[in-house]
Amino acid sequence: MGPGPSDVHSRVYRALSTQLVGHLDPEFLAIMDNLQSMLRTVFRTENRVTIALSGTGSSGMEATIGNLVEPGEKILVCVNGVFGTRMCDVAERVGGRVVRLERAWGEVFDASEIRQALESDSDIRFVSIVHAETSTGALQPLSELGDICQEHGAYLIVDAVTSLAGLDLRVDEWKVDACYSGTQKCLTCPPGLSPVTFSDRAVEKIRGRKSKGVSWYLDLNLIDNYWTEGQRVYHHTAPISMNYALHEALSLVLEEGLENRYARHASNSRSLVAGLEALGFSMLVEDESKRLPMLNSVRIPDGVPDADVRSGLLRDFNIEIGAGLGPFAGKIWRVGLMGESSRRENVLFFLAALETVLRALDTGVKVGAGVDAAMELYRR
Amino acid sequence: MGPGPSDVHSRVYRALSTQLVGHLDPEFLAIMDNLQSMLRTVFRTENRVTIALSGTGSSGMEATIGNLVEPGEKILVCVNGVFGTRMCDVAERVGGRVVRLERAWGEVFDASEIRQALESDSDIRFVSIVHAETSTGALQPLSELGDICQEHGAYLIVDAVTSLAGLDLRVDEWKVDACYSGTQKCLTCPPGLSPVTFSDRAVEKIRGRKSKGVSWYLDLNLIDNYWTEGQRVYHHTAPISMNYALHEALSLVLEEGLENRYARHASNSRSLVAGLEALGFSMLVEDESKRLPMLNSVRIPDGVPDADVRSGLLRDFNIEIGAGLGPFAGKIWRVGLMGESSRRENVLFFLAALETVLRALDTGVKVGAGVDAAMELYRR
Numbered sequence: 001m002g003p004g005p006s007d008v009h010s011r012v013y014r015a016l017s018t019q020l021v022g023h024l025d026p027e028f029l030a031i032m033d034n035l036q037s038m039l040r041t042v043f044r045t046e047n048r049v050t051i052a053l054s055g056t057g058s059s060g061m062e063a064t065i066g067n068l069v070e071p072g073e074k075i076l077v078c079v080n081g082v083f084g085t086r087m088c089d090v091a092e093r094v095g096g097r098v099v100r101l102e103r104a105w106g107e108v109f110d111a112s113e114i115r116q117a118l119e120s121d122s123d124i125r126f127v128s129i130v131h132a133e134t135s136t137g138a139l140q141p142l143s144e145l146g147d148i149c150q151e152h153g154a155y156l157i158v159d160a161v162t163s164l165a166g167l168d169l170r171v172d173e174w175k176v177d178a179c180y181s182g183t184q185k186c187l188t189c190p191p192g193l194s195p196v197t198f199s200d201r202a203v204e205k206i207r208g209r210k211s212k213g214v215s216w217y218l219d220l221n222l223i224d225n226y227w228t229e230g231q232r233v234y235h236h237t238a239p240i241s242m243n244y245a246l247h248e249a250l251s252l253v254l255e256e257g258l259e260n261r262y263a264r265h266a267s268n269s270r271s272l273v274a275g276l277e278a279l280g281f282s283m284l285v286e287d288e289s290k291r292l293p294m295l296n297s298v299r300i301p302d303g304v305p306d307a308d309v310r311s312g313l314l315r316d317f318n319i320e321i322g323a324g325l326g327p328f329a330g331k332i333w334r335v336g337l338m339g340e341s342s343r344r345e346n347v348l349f350f351l352a353a354l355e356t357v358l359r360a361l362d363t364g365v366k367v368g369a370g371v372d373a374a375m376e377l378y379r380r
Numbered sequence: 381m382g383p384g385p386s387d388v389h390s391r392v393y394r395a396l397s398t399q400l401v402g403h404l405d406p407e408f409l410a411i412m413d414n415l416q417s418m419l420r421t422v423f424r425t426e427n428r429v430t431i432a433l434s435g436t437g438s439s440g441m442e443a444t445i446g447n448l449v450e451p452g453e454k455i456l457v458c459v460n461g462v463f464g465t466r467m468c469d470v471a472e473r474v475g476g477r478v479v480r481l482e483r484a485w486g487e488v489f490d491a492s493e494i495r496q497a498l499e500s501d502s503d504i505r506f507v508s509i510v511h512a513e514t515s516t517g518a519l520q521p522l523s524e525l526g527d528i529c530q531e532h533g534a535y536l537i538v539d540a541v542t543s544l545a546g547l548d549l550r551v552d553e554w555k556v557d558a559c560y561s562g563t564q565k566c567l568t569c570p571p572g573l574s575p576v577t578f579s580d581r582a583v584e585k586i587r588g589r590k591s592k593g594v595s596w597y598l599d600l601n602l603i604d605n606y607w608t609e610g611q612r613v614y615h616h617t618a619p620i621s622m623n624y625a626l627h628e629a630l631s632l633v634l635e636e637g638l639e640n641r642y643a644r645h646a647s648n649s650r651s652l653v654a655g656l657e658a659l660g661f662s663m664l665v666e667d668e669s670k671r672l673p674m675l676n677s678v679r680i681p682d683g684v685p686d687a688d689v690r691s692g693l694l695r696d697f698n699i700e701i702g703a704g705l706g707p708f709a710g711k712i713w714r715v716g717l718m719g720e721s722s723r724r725e726n727v728l729f730f731l732a733a734l735e736t737v738l739r740a741l742d743t744g745v746k747v748g749a750g751v752d753a754a755m756e757l758y759r760r
Contacts (some may be wrong), residue, residue: 005400005620008489017393018619020385020570022700054572055435055597056618062597090596184617190400192434192572192619214594216470217435217442234705236438239572240385241396242622320402325614 001350002322003134003295004162005191005241007336008249015248023238031236031247032227038250042164042187042258043179043197045171050197051227052246053218054239057161057182060194062090062158062177063218067198067206068126071095075126076117076154078109082135082325083159087128092292094214099124105327106284106297111144118152126155130240132163132256134185135325137283137288137297137334139167144293146175155202161185164195164295165253166265177202183242186294188266188339191248192242219326220323262293268342269293275351278373279358279365284332294338297324299331304363306330312357319353347374381730382702383514383675384542385564385571386718388629391511392569395628396621403618411627412607412618415552418625418630422544422567422638423559425551431607432626433598434619437541437562440574442470443598444537444558447578447586448506451475455506456491456497456534462515462705463539467508474594485707486516486664489523490649498532506535508652512543514565517663517677517714519547519670526555534581541565544575545633546645546674546718557582563622566645566674569629572622576644594759631704648722650671651754652715655731658753659745664712672720675702677713682716682744686710692737727754 019027039050051061065087075096077087080103088098101117103109109129118124127149131140142158149156155177163169167188171179177199184191198206198220206213206220215220217236225233252318253261269291273283276298284297300306306323310333313319322334337346350368358365401408413487419430433439434727445467449455455476456734457467460483468478471519481497483489489509498504509528511520522538529536536559551559557579564571578586580599586593586600593599597616649671653663656678664677673680680686688705693699702714717726731750738745 002402004617005402008400011395013399017397019393020388022382022385024569055439056619057615059435059597062595086596089592093592093594093596172668182617190619190621191617192405192622212469212473214473215441215442216466216473235383236572237562239436239570241570241624242619242623243570245621257720320405 001336001341001346002320003334003336004182005340006186006188006336007214007340008188008190009252009340011252012245012248014291016245017191019242020240023240024232024234027218028240029232031243033229035243035247035250036227038254039195039197042250042253042313043171044169044173045196045197046200047171049203049220049224050219051223051325052243053194053196054236055194056191057180057194058195059218060182061087061159061178061193062215063094063117063196063220064180064213065090065128066094066211067217067220068155068157068202068287069094069096070209070211072097073125074099074121074123075128076101076114076250077129078105078114078129080109080136080138081105081130083130083133083161087159091128091160100135104143106138107140108140114145115148117153118148123150124154128143128157132160132167132292132295134162134283134295136328137292137295138285139292142174142176149318150175155205162295164262164294165258166342167292168262170210171197183246183249186339187246187249187253188341189245190242193246196263260319263291265337265342267295268337268344268347271344271377272337272347272350274377275347275374278369279355294336296335296337297332298335300333301365304358306367308361309371310355312360313353316352316357319350381721381726382700382712383716384562384718386566386716388568388570389632389722391632392625392628394413396570396625399625400620403620404612404614409612409622409625409644415630416607416621417629418634419575421552422630422633423551424549424553426610427551427579429578429583429600429604429737431603432574433603434616436571437560437574439598440562440576441467441539441573441578443600445470445476445508446474446595446598447593447600448535448537448558448582449474449476450589452477453505454501454503455508456481458494458509459514459717460487460489460516460518460649461485461510463513463541463589464511471508472707477736486518486671488518488520493518494525495528498528498534504532507538508537510539512540512547512672512675513550514675514681515615516553516665516673516674516708518665518733519672519674522554522556530555535585542672542675545641546639547672548642551750553576559704563626563629566719567626567629568634568721569625570622572619572751573626589598592683637671645717645722648717648724649676651724652676652727652730653695653759654719654757655750655754658749659735659747660735674716674722676715676717678715679714680713684745687742689737689742691739693733696737697733699730701703722749724758
């Protein structure tokens, strides 16, 4: 119940240990085709270039920025947590000129301030933003940004590592040009691949680059030649087993249905929050509509010892939750309810465990009301 | 029985599907420590920085070259096949000035010509070479190159993707500064990770870089901070399941013993070659001492239809072998005997299957003698 990896379904484990075939075997190529088709459904896109990169979510960040941004081009990076900060580093390394737009950690950006930034600097060619900031639990609204970018001749790059398959995300409708994710959050597969999707105009931009990208391994043109039916040009040996696992994880997502899955994540989060609030805790993100359902960041009250609680949960209950990062170290906990981990049993077990640990540590928190408050919401 | 992935032991499949823990969980950190220690044994090194990167073998190529080579620095790349060619591309993308030393595909380099290249251009700071060229089946002797590099102030980078754990490789004794491999060849684990090792002087060179490397994902300094005990600074979410699998695959390698494993690869290759020669085939690499035991490249005789034979083997016998690449397309087959796939049963089954397919295609090859010739060697 940390910020990922989330629990994995037994069917995904079974897929993971299915016997290997080669990366150019007709059976595997068929799996790749299915995988692409399922990824398109989950990303809500018809983008032809929708694939799983052979690295974790961070490799997806590097691939989207590294393929799109050419040396000297300006990119507006929206920074309100760890992953926006990371985007700046990645963009600078490939020669991008980074314009930082900052918000306090835990806050999100208004469409108007992004419009203003684009209006005040017509050289900006990219806007890069995190949908679900895992370091803070803040949910960035995206629906207006695509239009704003297109009006200003910019490409929209979205980090959906933690949101994909757990939260409404519409790549085509929202005019997202490049979007990357990871497998170990709401897709609920082990970490190791990065699903990405690129709009046709993004692909065109990449094909028209003046110089090759700095990375051969993540060169989208080369990777695309391997994933495209009728081409299948060997690039690198695909991580076969991880692709099997992702294929099965996507099947599970689609069996449940995206809307049902979003609703499940929302419902479990609401109950968790009700339980925490009944204990007197308060959520870091005050505006309920800006809270992530899969990553619940809660303030640690004064007098409650951060590390003791987390190690008590791990030692006595085998529950891992996330610590605060950066300015929030020691100030918040991050409770993950992602994919298979987003279950009523987990919410209730966590609340009961937390109460027990708090009682044992004699923290003064008035325990006893958490589970009931959560159950009350479930009973409605 | 292609150029990888090789067959995977059931224990490795079981490890792969072991329940996940987090990438900062104490249990996982202990696995990382063991994994490093086993990798050191297999690489025959005491290098502190010996880790598994979160990408396939090609990401290892990119990481070694990308971390070591700074923009404008000269690198001598030895090109005698696909992977030397790829190294040039990778080095140019990160800003290296590439000096190509070429040999016909299927040949290998003499130490003297590398010495000569270094003598004739004192700006060369790196020599990059492939130990086991998977596209041709040629084995590059390495033992003298480290001294030659050090005499000329250069760093030695070795591609050991296909050789590691199947062929004598001594990182420390041979003074290799950076060496990378893949998991899906002789380590006989699914593809997805890249074991790498860096000498202390290579690490020092990287720490002293004037500018950051172009890749955040493969930045060795950041990755090292995660792998180093006592630091464990979060970088990216490690591919937990693949690390479990590699841990088990390395255990299997060490249970067998490196020398035994090298001998097994050599013995099965000798029998395969004896069988193929008894059928009248000839090996691409004429000098027996320069042939790879894990990747046996054999010339396709005139009148034998390449694709029909390969598809017959796949369809009727479920055997995949590798086609020729580049100048050898249609001219050679590449028969893999790697890790778990390097077994007497595979050698004999392949020879029997090949004879059956050749007979059915009425190729004129005099069949019948292959299995006997292979068995004769095994009986000795």
